[in-house]
């Protein structure tokens with residue numbers, strides 16, 4: 001894919017993986033980046049005229065509709081925005097479980113529903129969803145988050161099937177632990193944000209349908225592919 005004439009919209013572009021993905025797309029020569037943020041003044045100074053700030057809370061239908069109307073079709077929609085609550089399935093309140101689902105699942109699906117028809121009119125495009133390896137099997141302590149990412153994995157497969165005939169490729173991205181604010185309280189080895197963002201952008205350019213961007217995610221993908229029950233047990237053992 002030649003990025004020079006292309007545009008990308010990245011949600012949650014103000015920090016973490018989202019901000020690094022913006023920088024990586026710029027380095028790869030993309031024509032235009034719409035940088036979504038709940039609070040646009042929280043966006044870092046990317047020091048690049050190709051970056052256009054967009055107010056975008058993906059849980060707010062009016063902001064998603066306004067973004068779709070103002071921006072129109074993009075070539076690449078990168079659904080990066082997400083949250084992670086620490087919650088156990090036997091103890092979590094419905095409010096805690098809903099919070100993860102509202103952003104990670106419903107918010108992302110809302111973005112797909114708003115932008116896919118515009119992409120279709122434009123002749124096609126790419127939608128990439130930041131899932132997670134925890135969408136493949138549940139991780140103790142972040143069980144509501146795992147469920148929301150499993151739902152997003154399912155939505156990614158569903159959108160892929162529904163949009164294939166419209167020339168829209170739907171990509172699932174499945175990182176392991178990455179060194180961002182989200183993972184700061186996880187006592188695990190973490191991959192660098194810069195390297196992970198770069199691998200995600202390279203995977204999108206190469207047209208990979210499933211991207212496992214960091215070394216841990218590649219190992220987990222192998223285990224999941226050969227022995228899904230083994231991955232369930234591997235994660236369960238993390239509870240000690």
Ligand SMILES: NC(=O)c1ccc[n+]([C@@H]2O[C@H](COP(=O)([O-])OP(=O)(O)OC[C@H]3O[C@@H](n4cnc5c(N)ncnc54)[C@H](OP(=O)(O)O)[C@@H]3O)[C@@H](O)[C@H]2O)c1
Nearest residue numbers: 012016017057058080081082132175177178180181182183
């Ligand atoms: N870090 C990891 O280990 C890891 C592993 C696998 C997958 N992921 C996934 O990768 C994505 C990025 O995570 P990260 O590690 O970069 O997390 P992060 O550092 O916590 O950043 C999360 C981003 O999402 C934004 N966001 C949260 N709720 C939003 C909403 N309702 N509307 C729009 N934006 C919203 C945040 O904006 P504010 O600044 O306004 O809060 C922030 O920009 C997430 O989908 C996450 O689940 C992360």
